[in-house]
Amino acid sequence: MLMPIAALLLYLSLLSSIASADVLPTTPDQIGVPPVTLRFCYEDKQLLPYYAGNSAAVPELAGATIEHLTRAAYEAGISLELVRMPWLRCLQQLEDNSVDALVAAYDESRAHFTRYPVTAEGTPDPTLAINQLGLCLAYRYDNMLPDKITSNLSITVSRPLGYRPIPFPANTVLVPAHSPEQALELVVSGRVDATTVLCELNGIKAQEQHLNQLPVLIMYPPLYQSDGYLMLSQAFYEHYPQYAAQLWQALPQTLDKSRYLQYLNYPFPH
16 A cells, blocks of 8 residues: 555645646746847937837837837847837936937937947947938028038028037028928928938938929938937946847848838838
8 A cells, every 4th residue: 555655645746846837937038028128219200211100109110210120129139119209308218217228329418328339449339330321401492502502601401409410511500490391391481491301321322202292402412421329228238238239239230221211212102
């Protein structure tokens, strides 16, 4: 009788162990959920080809930058949470660590609260930028803007509030606008001489398709060229430096230049 009882006790012990294993909490890695979430903030106004849609909601076709960042986050093993709000509020929330990241050009005034990929010398590393752009002046076809600039005459340029300063021709007077669309409307209506528009994208000459339907001309070469960096909050970088490095490294590897160009024709034809 001793052997059967011992065997029964061993069997019951094994059953208990299996049952306990079934109710133990599963770790994120076991169920395929990344252990780290990046809270990415971007503006709630459409800015093609980077962001699509004019609201706090994230549309299904969210924009080339969102698709690009989603792929890079996946490669880095990071979960992505998207938050849309006015651009200046994104900057404020990055500074107080309420969000983890945004895309912006390097600016010395933001350096104290942002972390970005750097070279061995400590300067921003363009090889790890998320994208590159060139800005040109767009002006109404009957506005003699090139002649005004050549003659060093005063010109008015509309630009959205919160956008970082860039070098303009001498005697430029800036006129604030609430959005890129409003800035362009001021040009078309003749109330200002020009505004800045995208004219180069990741080294390729490009512009939004709707500009071809407006009475405006684009002044080449680009007035300004810039690299966009995935700027991280101090808190995120300090907590997850290895994920930050993996994410920055994944960005150039997941860049699809053609997808950025396709979003210049958004909304896509059915």
